[in-house]
Amino acid sequence: MKTVRLDQIEKSLVTIDGASKAWRQLALGRADGAPTVSFRVFTLEPGGHTPYHTHAAEHMNYIIEGAGCLVDEKGTEHPVQAGDFAFVAPNEKHQYRNKGPALFKMICAVPKEYE
Amino acid sequence: MKTVRLDQIEKSLVTIDGASKAWRQLALGRADGAPTVSFRVFTLEPGGHTPYHTHAAEHMNYIIEGAGCLVDEKGTEHPVQAGDFAFVAPNEKHQYRNKGPALFKMICAVPKEYE
Numbered sequence: 001m002k003t004v005r006l007d008q009i010e011k012s013l014v015t016i017d018g019a020s021k022a023w024r025q026l027a028l029g030r031a032d033g034a035p036t037v038s039f040r041v042f043t044l045e046p047g048g049h050t051p052y053h054t055h056a057a058e059h060m061n062y063i064i065e066g067a068g069c070l071v072d073e074k075g076t077e078h079p080v081q082a083g084d085f086a087f088v089a090p091n092e093k094h095q096y097r098n099k100g101p102a103l104f105k106m107i108c109a110v111p112k113e114y115e
Numbered sequence: 116m117k118t119v120r121l122d123q124i125e126k127s128l129v130t131i132d133g134a135s136k137a138w139r140q141l142a143l144g145r146a147d148g149a150p151t152v153s154f155r156v157f158t159l160e161p162g163g164h165t166p167y168h169t170h171a172a173e174h175m176n177y178i179i180e181g182a183g184c185l186v187d188e189k190g191t192e193h194p195v196q197a198g199d200f201a202f203v204a205p206n207e208k209h210q211y212r213n214k215g216p217a218l219f220k221m222i223c224a225v226p227k228e229y230e
Contacts (some may be wrong), residue, residue, distance in 0.1 A: 027200040
């Protein structure tokens, strides 16, 4: 059993290609003994975004704060805001964009092998 | 890809033994094609709690709102509040209790077989 406050978790800038003004925190994962998935949190500054990309792992998301969009394979923006859940299937092209004036913060669960 | 607002998801009373004033929503799961885990949301009314029990599945939790506690195997209450994450290992006895005057709401991710 473990409990942890989000603001106590180390934050690192996402440096992979296509990401901008995006920060990553590992809230719960393999080091905690998580057997199935890991919970990461991504924070996008105003104007920030994750890469527009695909990968073999799915995303299970919950928007903690802010307003933004989830871009689909056709480039269509689906608005999301605090209180929304989102599912991105394996190999589905996607991107999160912060569309608001404040921070956009979301949980992104992935199979632990991809944490 | 799917997006859904929490307040649009059907809510049902948890009727299993040991639960009190607890409501369940299935935010994302097998019906959405989730390959690994399902995201449920539990809402505890003031004084409400989940069962004090064990099971083979782990819990990956995020507290959306309110203040409560996570009870461990020894009966010790670990305070949790909005913005906290918690991990309950497989077969670890546990219970969530709402300790505040308002609703206590949390995400509870489990392997999809246990949704």
